[in-house]
Amino acid sequence: MLTSKQRSKLKSLAANLSPIGQVGKEGIGENMLSxxxxxxxxxxxxxxxxxxxxxxxxxxxxxxxxxxLSAECVIVIGRKAVLYRKSGRKDVDHIVL
Numbered sequence: 722m723l724t725s726k727q728r729s730k731l732k733s734l735a736a737n738l739s740p741i742g743q744v745g746k747e748g749i750g751e752n753m754l755s756x757x758x759x760x761x762x763x764x765x766x767x768x769x770x771x772x773x774x775x776x777x778x779x780x781x782x783x784x785x786x787x788x789x790l791s792a793e794c795v796i797v798i799g800r801k802a803v804l805y806r807k808s809g810r811k812d813v814d815h816i817v818l
Contacts, residue, residue: 723793723805727818731795734816735768735803743770744782749789758790761806765816771800 723731741760742753760767769786771779783802787794792806808815 723795723818728795730818731766731803731805731816735766735795738766738768738803740768740770740801743772744775744786745772746774746776748776749782749786754786754789757786757804761790761792761804762808762810763813765808765813766795766803766805769802769804771797771802773800 742757744753757767757769769783771782775782777785779800779802780797783794783797783804786792786802787804790804790806792804795803795805797803805816
């Protein structure tokens with residue numbers, strides 16, 4: 722669980738990120754989860770677009786993505802979700818919270 726201070730720092734870091742993928746009408750697939758998980762291992766912080774034709778509310782989709790990826794949903798603003806998960810890799814620049 723992230724504290725408000727940690728969440729604030731992650732939000733500021735995510736402001737300059739471009740979305741790495743999107744969730745559409747097909748929902749959340751296994752290939753998508755695998756791709757997002759790989760990105761989390763490399764970057765620790767990712768932004769995802771949630772398209773208007775996606776089934777469900779953006780908040781719920783963000784929470785479901787975070788749960789299925791064992792990550793933290795930092796924030797969902799509009800139709801963009803920001804996810805964070807500490808990487809276990811040694812060759813990654815880790816985000817210091």
